[in-house]
Amino acid sequence: MTNMKRRVFLKGILTTGGAVCAGMLIPQVVLASWPTTAFNAGSVDQTLKDLFAGESITESAKISFPELPTLAQDARSVPVNISTTLPKVSQITLLVDKNPRPLAATYLLSDRVEPKLSMRVKMAKTTNVVAVVKSNGKLYSARKKVKITIGGCGG
Amino acid sequence: MNLSRREFLRLLAMAGAAGLPLGAGAGSTGAVRTASRGPSDFYELPPFGNVSLLHFTDCHAQLLPVYFREPSINIGVDSMKGHPPHLVGEYFLKHYGIPAGSRRAHAFTYLDFVELAHRYGTLGGFAHLATLVKRLRAQRPGTLLLDGGDTWQGSATSLWTRGQDMVGAQLRLGVDVTTGHWEFTYGAERVMEIVKKDFKGKIDFLAQNVVTKDWGDPVFQPYTIREINGVSTAVIGQAFPFTPIANPAYMIPDWSFGIDQNRLQKTIEEVRGKGARVVVLLSHNGMDVDLKLAGHVRGLDAILGGHTHDAVPRAVEVPNAGGKTLVINSGSNGKFLSVLDLDVRKGGVRDYRFRLLPVFSNLLPADPEMSAYIEQVRAPYRSKLGEKLATTEGLLYRRGNFNGTFDQVICDALRSVLSAEIAFSPGFRWGTSVLPGRQITLEDVMAQTAITYPVVTRNEMTGSRIKTILEDVGDNLFNRNPYYQQGGDMVRVGGLRYTMDPTQDIGHRISDMELNGKPIDPKKKYTVAGWANVSHPLEGRPVWDIVSEYLRDRKTIPVGRANVPRLKNVQDNPGYAA
Numbered sequence: 001m002t003n004m005k006r007r008v009f010l011k012g013i014l015t016t017g018g019a020v021c022a023g024m025l026i027p028q029v030v031l032a033s034w035p036t037t038a039f040n041a042g043s044v045d046q047t048l049k050d051l052f053a054g055e056s057i058t059e060s061a062k063i064s065f066p067e068l069p070t071l072a073q074d075a076r077s078v079p080v081n082i083s084t085t086l087p088k089v090s091q092i093t094l095l096v097d098k099n100p101r102p103l104a105a106t107y108l109l110s111d112r113v114e115p116k117l118s119m120r121v122k123m124a125k126t127t128n129v130v131a132v133v134k135s136n137g138k139l140y141s142a143r144k145k146v147k148i149t150i151g152g153c154g155g
Numbered sequence: 156m157n158l159s160r161r162e163f164l165r166l167l168a169m170a171g172a173a174g175l176p177l178g179a180g181a182g183s184t185g186a187v188r189t190a191s192r193g194p195s196d197f198y199e200l201p202p203f204g205n206v207s208l209l210h211f212t213d214c215h216a217q218l219l220p221v222y223f224r225e226p227s228i229n230i231g232v233d234s235m236k237g238h239p240p241h242l243v244g245e246y247f248l249k250h251y252g253i254p255a256g257s258r259r260a261h262a263f264t265y266l267d268f269v270e271l272a273h274r275y276g277t278l279g280g281f282a283h284l285a286t287l288v289k290r291l292r293a294q295r296p297g298t299l300l301l302d303g304g305d306t307w308q309g310s311a312t313s314l315w316t317r318g319q320d321m322v323g324a325q326l327r328l329g330v331d332v333t334t335g336h337w338e339f340t341y342g343a344e345r346v347m348e349i350v351k352k353d354f355k356g357k358i359d360f361l362a363q364n365v366v367t368k369d370w371g372d373p374v375f376q377p378y379t380i381r382e383i384n385g386v387s388t389a390v391i392g393q394a395f396p397f398t399p400i401a402n403p404a405y406m407i408p409d410w411s412f413g414i415d416q417n418r419l420q421k422t423i424e425e426v427r428g429k430g431a432r433v434v435v436l437l438s439h440n441g442m443d444v445d446l447k448l449a450g451h452v453r454g455l456d457a458i459l460g461g462h463t464h465d466a467v468p469r470a471v472e473v474p475n476a477g478g479k480t481l482v483i484n485s486g487s488n489g490k491f492l493s494v495l496d497l498d499v500r501k502g503g504v505r506d507y508r509f510r511l512l513p514v515f516s517n518l519l520p521a522d523p524e525m526s527a528y529i530e531q532v533r534a535p536y537r538s539k540l541g542e543k544l545a546t547t548e549g550l551l552y553r554r555g556n557f558n559g560t561f562d563q564v565i566c567d568a569l570r571s572v573l574s575a576e577i578a579f580s581p582g583f584r585w586g587t588s589v590l591p592g593r594q595i596t597l598e599d600v601m602a603q604t605a606i607t608y609p610v611v612t613r614n615e616m617t618g619s620r621i622k623t624i625l626e627d628v629g630d631n632l633f634n635r636n637p638y639y640q641q642g643g644d645m646v647r648v649g650g651l652r653y654t655m656d657p658t659q660d661i662g663h664r665i666s667d668m669e670l671n672g673k674p675i676d677p678k679k680k681y682t683v684a685g686w687a688n689v690s691h692p693l694e695g696r697p698v699w700d701i702v703s704e705y706l707r708d709r710k711t712i713p714v715g716r717a718n719v720p721r722l723k724n725v726q727d728n729p730g731y732a733a
Contacts, residue, residue, distance in 0.1 A: 069413050070638040073399045079411075126661075147639050150627045151400045152581060152689040 039103050044095050044130060047103045051093065052132075055139055062086045063131050063142035075148045077120045080104075086135035089115040097143075098127035123148055197258070197518050198287060200294075203508040204498035205384045206433055207295040209288060211302060212461025213487035215309025215337075215585040216321050217602070218529045220277035220516035222588040223488045224552040224559075225466065227265045228719070230657050230730040231443075233635040237729045240442045240465030240484060246729035251468050262490060262513035263466055265732075269550055272590055279489030279514050281324050282521035282529060287492055287514060288328060289522065295496070297383040301390065302330045303461035303485065304439045307349075308337035309585045311601035312536055317341050320532040322353045327528055332359045332379060336395030336439045336462060340607045342406045350375070361392020361437065363422050364415040374410055377422050380431055386499045389431035391422055393438040395462055397641045403608050403689045414444065414638060416451055423454040432499055435459060442484045443637035446473060453477025456504045457495060460484045462642050464554065464584040466491050470509040483509065488587065490514060540598040544706035547595050549714025553586035553603060556632065556657075556730075558647045558717040561586060561603055565698070566649025566718070568705035573613045575684035576670060577621070577651045582628065582644030595712065600702050604686075609697035611686045619677035622665055625653065630661040648718060649684075651675070656723035667721070 038050035048057065063084045072078045082092055092115060093106040104121045115133070128143045231241025242250050244264050253259045261271035262278060292298050302325060307318030318341055325333065338346055350360045363377035378391040396414045399407060419436070426434055433456050438445055441463040449458055454477045457470070466486030473480045485493040491511050498506040533540065553559035558566070562580050569578035586603040589595055616624075624646065631641035645655075654667040668675035675681070686698040706712065725731040 066417055067413070067415070070636070071397055071400055071641060073397075073411060073413070074404065145639070147630075147634075149400060149631060149641065150624060152402075152687060 035103075035106065038106070039101060041103060042101065044097055044102045047095060048132070051103070051106065052139060057132060057139040057141045060084075060086065060133070060140035060142060063133050063140060065129065065131070065142070065144050068129065068144055068146060070145070071147045071149055072123060075123050075125075078123050078146060079118065080121050080129060081116070081118045082131045082133075083116045084131075084133050084135070084140075086115070086133055086140060088136045089113075089133055090137075091132075091134035092117055093132040094119070094121070095130040095132070096121055096123055096127055097130060099124050102130075197515070198290065198512060200291070200494060200510055200512070202294045203496035204506065206386050206388055206497040206499050207291075207298040207383075208435065208457075208459065208493075208495045208497075209291060209298055209300045210437075210459040210483065210485050210493040210495065211284065211489065211491065212439075212459075212485050213303060213305040213464055213585070214279070214281075214321075214489040215305055215487065216307060216313035216318075216605075217279055217310060217489045217587065218281045218312070218320065218324060218532070220280035220283060221488050221490070222272050222277055222590060223279075223490055224265050224268045224550070224554060224588045225263060226555040227732040228556045228730065229465075230556055230633070230725055230728050232633050232657050235443055235637070239467050239469070239471060240463065241728075241730035243730055244732040246732075250729075253468075258515060259468075259513060262515075263468065268552075268588075269590060272588075275515060276517040278516060280516050280521070281328060281489065282525040283516045283519040284489055284492060284514050285328055285522035285525040286519045287512065291492075291494060292329075299331045299381060299383065299388070299390065300329055301437050301459055302333040303437055303459065304333055304335045304394065305337045305461065305487075305585070306333065308340060308607075309602065309605060311540055311598055311605055312533060314601070314605040314607070315536060316532070317345055318349065322349055323528060323532065324525070326353070326357060327525055330358050331381075332361055332390050332392070332437055334362050334392040334394045334437050334439050335360065336398055337402070337606075339394075339398050339407050339410075340402050342607075343408070343410065346407075359390075359392075361390065362394035363391050363419055364396055364413055365394050366411050368409050368411045371411070378426055380426060380429060383433075386433060387429075387431045388433040389426035389429075389435070391419065391426065391434065391436050393419070393436055393440055395439040395441075395642070396444070401641050401643060401689070403692075405691060406607070414440070414448065416448060419448075420452050420454075423452060427454055432501075432503055433497060438462075441637075441640065441642040442467070442482070443640060445482050445484065446471065447637045449473035449480040449482050450475050452480075455480045456497070457481040457483060459493065459495070461487070464488075466511060468511045470495070470507070481507065481509070483511075485511060487585065540596065540601075542597040542703075543594040544597060544600065544703055545595050545710050545712050547589055547591060547593060547712045547714060549591050550588060551595070551599075551712075551714065552588040554584055554644075555717075556582075556644050557719040559586075560714050560717050561589070562647035563649070563715075563717050564706075564712060565603065565702055566647055568702045569611065569684035569686070569698075570649050572701045572705055573611060573684040575613055575650075575682040577681055577683045578647075578649030579624070579683060579685040580647040580649070581687045582632070582646050584642075584644055591714070595706055597699070597703060600699050600706070604697075604699045604702065606687060608687055608689065608692070609699065610688065610693040610695040611684060611698050611701055612688055612693065612695070613682060613684050615680040616683045617678060617680055618668065618675040621651070621675065621681065621683065622668060622677070625655075625665045625668075626661050629655065629657070629664045633657040633664065634661075652718070652720070654721040654723060658724045 041047040438460040445460040464487035566578035
């Protein structure tokens with residue numbers, strides 16, 4: 001499991017590097033503080049507790065998933081984009097509610113980075129994806145459902 | 156003509172009602188003027204405005220005229236309940252003011268299907284459609300003909316020629332623009348071969364929502380802009396957004412599909428920026444998705460849609476942040492042709508007239524050129540197609556949310572030939588009807604089964620797995636949010652009985668599953684026969700072989716009631732006729 005998560009994590013960083021300006025990310029810092037407990041947590045609540053020590057999180061319409069499919073074409077590789085208009089974003093976290101280990105990735109961003117991320121994530125079944133954004137030191141979140149279906153029978 | 160004067164006047168009144176002006180002023184003067192001349196022709200339709208679009212969709216490769224029974228069950232849940240397209244039978248006639256027993260009642264509903272089929276004859280057929288298209292084009296210079304897709308699949312000859320018979324028919328009919336869904340089941344290479352060779356410079360195959368998986372580059376041209384009588388008119392294409400889920404993804408391994416509302420919005424802005432005064436979407440979304448999309452994007456004058464096979468006689472006007480979008484869905488199987496006439500001024504579309512014309516084969520003489528072409532493409536297969544397998548004692552049909560009688564025959568054949576306790580057959584919306592007392596030919600069987608992944612399977616499944624499948628497919632049909640619907644109807648079942656409540660959520664719709672009067676045990680394994688597996692290519696017998704073998708052995712087929720589940724919470728639903 002650890003290897004898989006590490007791979008997903010690294011893929012996330014690489015994707016981010018391609019999507020925005022690579023030089024503005026600080027991957028060394030991220031790797032230095034690898035949140036082992038949070039990545040091993042088995043529920044969204046536990047993950048959030050591990051990552052943010054119980055800080056309150058407000059729902060925000062300023063976070064969106066621009067191209068997230070409603071029905072996943074391939075559950076092994078679902079494209080997830082997170083975008084926000086919140087100011088001074090220092091961290092963006094993605095959780096996949098129904099995955100055995102919900103934390104898919106957490107990004108630490110310099111506030112000069114445009115807060116737009118793209119990644120691909122494996123999903124076990126129909127689930128909410130949850131984005132948590134740290135803006136001006138406060139936490140905000142948004143969620144959207146992705147349906148994983150057996151397929152066939154259409155048309 | 157078999158059309159009474161009274162019915163004709165009613166039609167005209169309806170045309171007037173359908174043509175409610177978008178802007179201020181402009182009543183239905185065209186209709187009034189014509190009414191005073193009296194009924195001369197079922198297809199008399201005075202030209203209107205300066206931009207005309209003709210649209211047909213989901214013909215499913217039916218080159219010849221067909222019988223096609225519209226559904227008696229087409230349930231809409233939540234906000235969709237009781238609204239078009241979720242109206243059947245009497246509810247439909249009442250909503251649209253169509254007299255019972257009339258030609259239009261026969262075209263649009265299942266009511267008295269057999270009796271009216273004998274009275275009014277077949278519908279559709281490309282030779283008859285061609286005559287109608289030519290007539291309308293002669294009155295409407297510059298008209299564009301839009302084909303909404305699902306054109307290359309659905310018949311024996313389309314399967315055996317890998318869509319080539321239909322490609323030839325599209326070119327001869329003068330299709331200008333098309334998009335796709337079942338087209339993709341011939342594989343990416345075949346699609347590109349047709350698009351780049353046969354269609355080159357003649358037909359634009361458009362899809363703004365198909366991109367490469369790696370870089371998200373467009374696979375097809377997203378739109379075309381044409382000058383029609385001096386009006387710059389943009390058509391954007393929208394292929395079926397869930398093709399790789401509903402059909403085999405391995406056929407199109409490098410392409411990604413989706414509704415892609417944001418990209419569509421950008422595309423609309425792009426074509427408006429290039430000066431398009433009319434912007435329409437040629438859509439294969441399905442009507443519920445079209446209606447939702449119309450409310451969310453700005454700048455579309457009309458969506459001309461298909462996929463869910465809904466024949467909707469009036470355009471639905473959907474308000475949105477940019478004004479209003481007309482949503483039109485034009486039925487299936489070559490039965491209908493939509494005529495959208497737009498009065499376009501400097502500021503854009505000012506008024507419109509819309510009619511969905513049923514294509515009655517005996518009211519429209521066959522176009523000689525198209526007839527000759529159809530004869531020619533069928534000739535090599537004629538004896539094979541005509542093989543008489545059995546006689547049906549009752550009406551065979553498929554369309555509807557649950558089992559049709561033809562599905563019942565397929566499920567019975569699967570259970571019998573493959574010795575399975577339970578059979579599953581996909582909830583396709585295509586598949587023509589066979590009248591009682593007629594011979595079932597191989598061509599009829601192929602019209603229910605002609606797909607590129609036809610191999611039958613026989614598996615053991617636990618009762619709980621069977622429930623999961625029914626719940627999953629049920630949610631693709633009845634999810635309250637159209638963007639989570641996949642299109643298609645409920646999986647057809649043989650042997651198994653169950654109760655369904657379409658108004659519930661996934662996991663809670665299906666109950667009381669039983670086999671031979673005994674409850675299904677979640678832990679017990681049952682043998683289940685099926686076909687149309689989408690996960691990977693299989694070797695084995697195609698389903699038409701199994702069904703043909705079953706029919707040949709029986710000679711006559713008694714037709715009872717289709718195995719429709721017991722339904723809960725639908726008694727007052729206008730999409731349900733018991």
